[in-house]
Amino acid sequence: MQNFVFYNPTKIIFGRNTVPRIGKETAAFATRVLLVYGQASSKKSGLHGQVMASLAQAGVTVVEHGGVCSNPLLAHVREGIAKVQQEDLQAIVAMGGGSVIDTAKAIAAGSPADCDVWDYFVGKQLITAALPITTVLTLAAAGSEMNSGMVITNEATQEKFAASHPLLYPKVSILDPEQTFTVPPTYTAYGAVDAIAHVLEFYMTTRDVDVPVQRDLMEGLIRNVMQSCARCLADPCDYGGRAALMWTATLALNGLTGAGLGQTAFPMHMIEHSLSALYNVPHGAGLAVVVPAWLRWQLGQDPARIAYLGRMIFSLPEQAADAETAELTIQALRSWFRKTGNPVSLTELNIPASDIPRIAANALALARVWRLNQYTQENIEEILTLAS
């Protein structure tokens, strides 16, 4: 096990009828807030009204900032920052999924900054201050509700980049599984893939092989994502299934899985971010295409690890050879992605193979920012070819 620091001060309030607590929890930090949310769904579901009422009752004044889209955009972040500065707001309340929470984080970091917020994403500046953030989660997927990271797309440069800082842990996140009853099957499955990919990035890229506690935890999380996703698809209002998927997705990227693994990386996300940035593909859908391809590309280098995963996740037989079992593992994972309604090839995303060089060039830029120096134009093209 490698040395680590684990520190996660987010307070999670989980369960039925917890949304009305957002007002009082937020009032502990601010009386004037920016409420960040997405498209029409939160108004249709009644959540918007509930959150507004709770904030009003706690004496919190709200400036609204709706319209966050999937693969959230830098321009919209900058508009939010302008509102915070003009109205002298003290905190950000996010109501939505990962895109909304990431937008809220970028506004929280960008509002008190002397520099442009994008400087944080390209590594030009380090975050030194951020407004407090509270959240009401509506999608089991990104894990942003209990971590310190954010991902934003710069639509001008077609870069989908990430940044993180301990100041960006939400102070409080409210997770009510009932708020996800209306998530359509496709997005339920995309979210499941996102959570699985978060675990797999750590699982596959750690160089430490003596991490049994973390490995057991990660395998358990992947199994639970798959089992709970299946329940949600069979019955969108299965509370136990929605609850298990929501909590698992949160645990999949709250720092716990990576604690002790040493240096890890996000190569699958690196490539997927280009699909999202260039084609506005839903993040989970893009990952469902990239993950099996990246694993197949990795097959020659580390069959033992993929085989071990397959034995733990798909109960593949102990006695078969690693190479064969690893191949079966990738097939089983890809089949599961397909079965749950995810695309598993670039073709299914309507992306022609002739675009591969352009996608690889875009991903390479992120590889350089993330210092993933083993990735080249050539091998990213290889991985994308395996995805086509």
Add this chain to the structure above:
Amino acid sequence: MQNFVFYNPTKIIFGRNTVPRIGKETAAFATRVLLVYGQASSKKSGLHGQVMASLAQAGVTVVEHGGVCSNPLLAHVREGIAKVQQEDLQAIVAMGGGSVIDTAKAIAAGSPADCDVWDYFVGKQLITAALPITTVLTLAAAGSEMNSGMVITNEATQEKFAASHPLLYPKVSILDPEQTFTVPPTYTAYGAVDAIAHVLEFYMTTRDVDVPVQRDLMEGLIRNVMQSCARCLADPCDYGGRAALMWTATLALNGLTGAGLGQTAFPMHMIEHSLSALYNVPHGAGLAVVVPAWLRWQLGQDPARIAYLGRMIFSLPEQAADAETAELTIQALRSWFRKTGNPVSLTELNIPASDIPRIAANALALARVWRLNQYTQENIEEILTLAS
């Protein structure tokens, strides 16, 4: 899954050569501290000198409070509180295992209090303030380094009672597995049993059967305690084994396993506390005697759950009947306790069966404080008889 709040703000600094960070981490909260520790071992190992040097270098003045014993005593807590008040100290640094950290917590809560600190343990008063606590852990067992609970023995009344409050989460805990290389085999095994018991209390007493995420996590933790303990016994300086045992014991009682389980209870601890209070038995050794007996007493009521555990922990066959598998599970657990050097009967603790009524009467007092109303003098005696 039941509603829950998860909030754990302790910062964990884990790994080799991390002890020298205690000074700077503590200086963030205080310049005058009480250093709480145990017997001679921390001086012999050089840890005491390292901690003192680090605190001095960070400009932190230290008043010492050594002499904490296993099953820490209320009188010693009160002496610590007197020192804090007389010397106007601002924080508590704990250097040791669970007994030391629990003593530090009791001093931290008792020092700013208007009432006697014992009032918190008998439920007469609620904690409303506590000094900040930092810790350097030397034993993988109690989990106190990352939770908000504490257990103290009132030697006058022979009561070993517990209390907890969010203010008691250590601000920072330093976990260096190398500091446990010198823990003797017996105490290594007692610590493992303590960690297993913490998980089992939740596992066995939740009434919610739809908690797959937590169940997987708990089963993984128990497997990892057993595997890592075996490594530590085979080679006390196996860093990977010590690291896995240390981190697993911390995760076993940091709030994560219980989040979502609803109401749970600590009936095995309830009975063990009486063995510690009356006979000064090491806590883990007492648990090794009580746990199999309690499980056997529970066998008639919930064979399915014990059988499921056995299949997940000891790979017992799926097809055998629950009652039979549950019996094999208890036998396997008891055998493992014995194999690792734990006592598994009252006789091995030199406690005669004729003492059972007295022990049960003592445990019953705690059962009333913890509102475990299903426990009576009679059924506690039954459980103790199964342990004899």
